[in-house]
Amino acid sequence: NSMLSWQRTAYHFQPEKNWMNDPNGPMYYKGWYHFFYQYNPEGAVWGSIVWGHAVSRDLIHWLHLPLAMVADQWYDQNGVWTGSATILPDGQVIMLYTGSTNESVQVQNLAYPADPSDPLLVDWIKYPSNPVLFPPPGIDTKDFRDPTTAWLTSEGKWRISIGSKLNKTGIALLYDTNDFKTYERVEGLLRAVPGTGMWECVDFFPVSSEGENGLDASINGENVKHVVKVSLDDDRHDYYAVGTYDEKNAKFTPDDLNNDVGIGLRYDYGIFYASKTFYDESKGRRVLWSWIGESDSEYADVAKGWASIQGIPRTVTLDKKTGSSLLQWPVAEVESLRLGSNEFENLKVKPGSVVPLEIGTAAQLDIIAEFEIDNKSLEMTAQSNKEYECSTSGGAAERGALGPFGLLVLADDDLSEYTPTYFYVVKGSDGQLKTSFCSDQLRSSLATDVGKKIFGSSVTVLGDEKLSVRILVDHSVVESFAQGGRTCVTSRVYPTKAIYGAARLFLFNNATEATVTASVKVWQMNSAFIRPFNPQESNS
Ligand code: DQQ
Numbered sequence: 001n002s003m004l005s006w007q008r009t010a011y012h013f014q015p016e017k018n019w020m021n022d023p024n025g026p027m028y029y030k031g032w033y034h035f036f037y038q039y040n041p042e043g044a045v046w047g048s049i050v051w052g053h054a055v056s057r058d059l060i061h062w063l064h065l066p067l068a069m070v071a072d073q074w075y076d077q078n079g080v081w082t083g084s085a086t087i088l089p090d091g092q093v094i095m096l097y098t099g100s101t102n103e104s105v106q107v108q109n110l111a112y113p114a115d116p117s118d119p120l121l122v123d124w125i126k127y128p129s130n131p132v133l134f135p136p137p138g139i140d141t142k143d144f145r146d147p148t149t150a151w152l153t154s155e156g157k158w159r160i161s162i163g164s165k166l167n168k169t170g171i172a173l174l175y176d177t178n179d180f181k182t183y184e185r186v187e188g189l190l191r192a193v194p195g196t197g198m199w200e201c202v203d204f205f206p207v208s209s210e211g212e213n214g215l216d217a218s219i220n221g222e223n224v225k226h227v228v229k230v231s232l233d234d235d236r237h238d239y240y241a242v243g244t245y246d247e248k249n250a251k252f253t254p255d256d257l258n259n260d261v262g263i264g265l266r267y268d269y270g271i272f273y274a275s276k277t278f279y280d281e282s283k284g285r286r287v288l289w290s291w292i293g294e295s296d297s298e299y300a301d302v303a304k305g306w307a308s309i310q311g312i313p314r315t316v317t318l319d320k321k322t323g324s325s326l327l328q329w330p331v332a333e334v335e336s337l338r339l340g341s342n343e344f345e346n347l348k349v350k351p352g353s354v355v356p357l358e359i360g361t362a363a364q365l366d367i368i369a370e371f372e373i374d375n376k377s378l379e380m381t382a383q384s385n386k387e388y389e390c391s392t393s394g395g396a397a398e399r400g401a402l403g404p405f406g407l408l409v410l411a412d413d414d415l416s417e418y419t420p421t422y423f424y425v426v427k428g429s430d431g432q433l434k435t436s437f438c439s440d441q442l443r444s445s446l447a448t449d450v451g452k453k454i455f456g457s458s459v460t461v462l463g464d465e466k467l468s469v470r471i472l473v474d475h476s477v478v479e480s481f482a483q484g485g486r487t488c489v490t491s492r493v494y495p496t497k498a499i500y501g502a503a504r505l506f507l508f509n510n511a512t513e514a515t516v517t518a519s520v521k522v523w524q525m526n527s528a529f530i531r532p533f534n535p536q537e538s539n540s
Contacts, residue, residue, distance in 0.1 A: 005304070006363075006475060006476075006499040006500060007296075007304060007475060007476040008306070008475065009309050009474040009475050009477055010363075010364050010474055010475060010525070010527035010528065011060065011312075011334070011364065011525055011526070011527055011528040011530075012309040012310060012312060012474050012477055013035065013054070013309065013310040013530060014306065014308065014309045014310070014530070015052055015306065016064065016306075016532070017044070017305050017306050018039065018040055018041055018043060018305070018306055018307075019039065019040040019044050019045055019046055019047065019301075019306070019308065020038065020039050020040075020052065020291070020306075020307070020308040020309075020310070021037070021038040021039075021046060021049075021274060021291050021293070021308060022038045022082045022201060022273075022274035022276070022291050023035065023036070023037055023274070023275065023276050023289035023290065023310060024037055024051055024082050024084070024097065024276070025051075025083055025084055025095050026276060026277075026289050027085040027093070027278050028278070028281055028282050029087070029093060029121060030119035031057070031119055031282075032055045032056065032057065032119050032120065033055065033056045033058075033059050033280075034054075034055055034085075034121060035053070035054045035055070035062070035289070035310075036051045036053050037051070037052045037053075037054075037291075037310070038051070038052075038082060038274075038291075039051065039052035039067070041067065043302070044302050044304070044306050044307045045298055045301065045302065045307065048071060048078075048079065049071070049079040049080060049081060050067050050069060050071055050080050051067060051069040051070075051080050052064075052067060052068070053065040053066065053067065053068040053121075053122075054530075055121075055533075058333045058336065059287070059331050059333050060331075060333050060334060060336065060528050061528050061529040062528070062531075063531065063533035064530075064531065064532045064533060065120060065122055065533055066122060068121075069097070069111060069124050069126070073099070073109075073126060074102045075099045075101050075102075075107055075109060075130050075131045076097075076099030076100065076101070076109060076126075077099075077100075077102040078099075078100035078101065078102065078104050079099070080097060080099060081097060081098035081106075081145060081146070082097065082098055082145065082146040082200075082274065083095060083096050083097025083098060083109075084097075084146075084147055084148050084149040084276065085149060085278070086149050086158070086180075087281075092112070093112060093113050093116065093121070094110070094112060094150070095110070095111040095124070096108055096109070096110060096111075096160065096180065097109055097111065097147070098144075098145040098146055098147065099130070099131060101131075104141075104142065105135065105142075106135060106141060106142055106143070106145045107130075107131035107134055107135070107144075108131060108132055108133035108147050108162065109126060109127065109130040109131050109132060110126070110127035110130060110132050110180050110181065111124050111125060111126045111127065112124070112125055112127070113125070120533075127181065129181065132180065132181055132182070132183060133162075133175065136173070136185060138166070139164050139166075139173075140164075140165075143165050143198055144162060144164050144173075145162065145163060145164075146162065146163050146200055146202060147160050147161070147162050148160050148161045148162070148202055148203060148204055149205075149217050149278065150177075150180070150217070151218040152218040153176065153247060154247055154248070157176040157177065157178055158176065158177050158178070158180065159174060159176050159177075159186065159250070160174070160175050160177070160183075161173065161174055161175075161190050161202050161204050162175070162202070163199035163200055163201065163202040164198070164199065165197055165198040165199065166192070168195055168196075168197055169192050169193065169194045169195070170192065170193050170196035170198060170199040170230060170232070170261070170262050171189045171191070171192040171199065172189055172190035172191050172192075172199060172202050172228065172230070172252075172261075173185070173186075173189060173190075174186035174188075174189065174250050186250050187250075188249070188250060188251065190202075190204065190250065190252050191228055191251070191252045191260075191261050193261050193262045193263060195263075196230070196232055196234075196239075196262035196263060197232060197233055197234035198232075198233040198234070199230040199231070199233075199261075199262065200230070200231040200233050201230070201231040201238075201275070202229070202230055203227075203228070203229040203230075203275070203276055203277055204217075204226065204227070204229075204245075204252070205217055205226070205227055205277055205279075205286060206220060206224045206225070206227075206245075207224070207225050207226070207227055207242075207286070207316070207317060207318040207326070208223060208224060208317070208318065209223050209225050209320070209323070210223040211223075212317055213284045213285065214279055214280065214284060214285040214286030214287075214315070214316070214317070215286065216279045216281070217279060220247055225242055225244065225318060226242075226243060226245035227240050227241070227242055227243075227326065228240065228241050228243070228252050228254075228261045229261075229267070229277075230261055230262050231273055231274050231275070232262055236273055237266055237272070237273065238266060238272055238273055238274070238275050238290070239262045239264065239266055239267075240265055240266075240326065241254040241255075241256075241259055241261040241262075241264060241265070242254065242255055242265075242324060242325065242326070243255045255324060259324070265325055265326075266457070267288070267290070267326075267328065267488065268290070268311075268328075268488045268489060268490050269390070269455050269456050269457040269487065269488070269489045270439060270455040270488075270489045270490035270491045271292050271293055271295060271455075271491065272290045272291075272292060272311065272488075272490050273291050273292075273293065274290070275288055275289060275290035275291070275311075276288070276289055276290075277289070277316060285315045285331075286315065286316045287313045287314065287315060287316070287331060288314040288315075288316045288328060289311065289313055290311040290314075291308060291310060291311075292308065292309050292310065292311050292477060292492065293307070293308050293492070294307050294308060294492055295450060295453075295491075295492045295494075296447075296449065296450045296451070296494050297449045297450070299449070300449065300450075300494075311479060311490060312330045312331065312334050312479060313330070313331045314328040314330055314331065314485070315328070315330075315331055315332075316328055319484075319486055322462075322486070325486055326485075327484055327485040327486060328481065328485040328488050329470075329481060329484065329485040330472060330479075330481070334366070334472070335366070337525045337527075337528060338366055338523040338524075338525060338526075339523060339525065339526050340524050341524070342358070342359045342522050343519075343520070343521045343522075344357060344507075344518070344519065344520045344521075344522075345519050346517050346518075347507065347517065347518045347520070348515060348516075349405065349507050349508070349509040349515065349516045349517070349518050350509065350515055351509055351510075351511050351512055351513060351515060352399075352509070352510065352511075352512070354415070354508045355506060355507040355508070356505075357505045357507060357520060357522065359505055359522050359524070360524075361500065361501045361502075361503055362409070362410070362411075362473065362503040362504050362522075363410070363473065363474075363475050363498075363499065363500055363501075363503040364474055364475070364524060364525040364527070365471070365472070365473040365505065365522055365523065365524065365525055366470070366471075366472055366473075366523040366525050367407065367409075367469075367470065367472075367473065367505070367520065367521070367522050367523075368468075368469075368470050368520070368521045368522075369406075369468065369469050369471070369518060369520040370466045370467065370468045370518070370519045370520075371405060371406070371466065371467040371468075371469075371516050371517070371518050372466055372467070372517045373402060373425065373514045373515075373516055374515045374516070374517060376515075377511075377513050377514040377515050378427075378514070380513065381401045381402060381513050382427075383427055383428065384401035384426045384427040384513075387426060387434075388400065388403070388424045388426050388434075388436050389436070390424075390436050390437075390438035390439075390440075390454050390455060390456025390457060391438075391453065391454050391455065391456065392454075393424075393454075395420070395440035395442050395454045396420035396422055396438075396442075396508070396510060397442075397510070399510050399511065399512050400512065401427070401511060401513040401514065402424075402425040402426065402427060402433075402513060402514045403422070403426070403436075403510075403511050403514070404420065404422040404423065404424040404438070404508075404509075404510050405422055405507075405508060405509040405510065405514070405516045405518075406420060406421050406422025406423055406507075406508065407420070407421050407422070407469075407471065407505065407506065407507060407508070407520075408420050408505070408506040408507075408508050409421055409471060409473050409478055409505060410444065410493055410495050410498045410503055411498050411504045411506055412495070412497040412502055412503070413502070413504055414497075415506075416446060416497055417443060417445055417446060417495045417496065417497050417498045418443055418444065418498065418506070419439065419440065419441055419478055419493050420439070420440045420443075420508065421440075421469065421471055421480050421489070422438055422439075422440070422508070423436065423437055423438075423467050423469075424436045424438060425514075433461070434458060435458065435459050435460075435461045435467065436457065437456050437457065437459040437480075437482040437483075437487050438454055438456030438457075439454070439455045439456060439478060439489045439491045440454045441453055441455075441491055441493055442454065444491075444493040444494070444495060445495050445496060446495075446496045446497065447494055447496055450493075450494045451492075455489050455490075455491060457487050458487075459482050459483050459486055459487035460483065460487075461483060465483060467482075467483075468482070468483060468484065469481065470485075472525075473525075474525070476492055476493060476494055476495075477490065477491070477493075478490070478491045478493060505522065507520065
């Protein structure tokens with residue numbers, strides 16, 4: 001339906017049509033990034049899931065390849081579900097995935113490339129003796145899915161984790177294997193957290209506590225911390241914990257029990273689910289992929305013929321300044337899409353004002369902005385209003401002494417539609433400042449059948465830091481990264497007027513006391529090539 005085509009993104013990955021969900025088996029192989037994804041070739045809603053496949057040289061421009069795996073065996077007849085790739089030291093590619101069997105039992109299956117010399121890995125073979133793992137005793141047959149990438153133990157075995165639950169306790173099971181065909185259950189659990197429910201799409205990886213580089217899944221030892229990420233089926237968000245991995249006892253212990261797996265920190269406070277990282281050997285970095293679903297109606301998805309996009313891949317590092325959280329940042333390659341830019345330096349934005357940024361059209365942007373509350377306003381405000389909570393405090397229309405202020409993206413000239421992405425600072429009676437970072441969709445669209453929530457969270461702002469944000473705008477998605485990626489918020493928005501050439505960008509300050517100084521750099525973004533691979537084209 002071309003009437004709805006403006007909602008398609010220009011540089012976020014999406015198939016040509018139909019439904020997509022989780023990222024699967026991301027990897028770098030022989031000069032190509034491979035991306036597989038949960039895909040329903042039959043329609044724009046979740047259903048009979050198979051593996052879509054695309055390849056890229058740079059994580060930005062993509063060629064769609066034929067489906068990698070379809071539901072053609074008894075052990076995946078009800079769905080070729082989520083899985084992960086492991087690249088062995090000799091270059092062999094191992095793919096493990098969950099099959100939902102003809103009886104809807106969740107089992108783990110092995111697949112591998114039919115022709116390892118083909119860098120595009122077009123054809124896949126399912127191991128003839130699949131499944132390689134059945135749900136163990138005591139585990140419900142529908143609670144056993146999404147195998148991780150394997151890592152090496154000090155005994156030289158490969159270890160994987162699979163998510164599950166016991167009553168309402170989310171758990172990560174462990175298995176050891178030598179050949180990926182036969183497995184041994186490891187006693188105990190990588191981690192278990194009561195009340196968190198089913199753990200989908202477990203991800204487990206090391207991060208360096210020293211450098212900015214990423215680490216291969218098997219690295220452990222000094223200057224290494226580990227991250228466990230789970231996708232909570234019950235509340236549809238991705239949570240992570242930073243801690244230590246005791247390899248001998250096969251246990252993960254979070255540094256902070258208040259930020260345990262599934263209860264503390266989130267990758268993203270907007271729409272972001274079933275994410276998965278991989279180690280990119282070519283650039284020595286760890287890269288995060290994530291499914292960004294829709295927040296319009298299923299009816300609208302069917303009408304437009306497609307649903308879901310993937311987030312721009314993000315590099316993941318440990319935040320050395322806090323030591324307790326991760327930093328996520330769009331991969332550097334996205335900057336190759338930057339076209340002309342406009343720069344606005346030290347603009348004074350008075351309380352209660354909206355300032356247009358004359359950049360022309362604003363549907364595809366990369367924005368970097370810094371904000372400073374003027375010292376005078378900070379000092380004069382002895383104490384500001386109460387606590388602030390993005391999702392419940394009334395959004396960008398709720399005025400306090402020191403906030404909200406930020407940017408209105410995907411706005412139209414008349415401001416009949418706009419999506420505020422903003423900071424909100426409160427000053428306690430002790431003089432301490434607390435900062436929230438939010439994205440408010442309440443006025444993002446004149447359409448009535450779309451989700452209009454306010455997303456966000458508190459964000460740590462250290463003494464020497466200005467308030468800073470990076471925002472990627474792409475027609476119907478707004479991905480924002482505050483304080484260098486310490487707190488991230490992704491929204492889907494469905495403007496009806498603020499589209500294509502009519503989309504605009506504004507600064508706003510809705511605080512009652514604070515004058516804010518803003519510096520903004522805005523790039524127009526080119527569209528990425530994301531299209532079917534047609535070998536004949538190169539001949540003609
Ligand atoms: N999606 C897959 C499952 C996974 C869920 C099925 C998470 O393997 O647990 O499409 O979105």
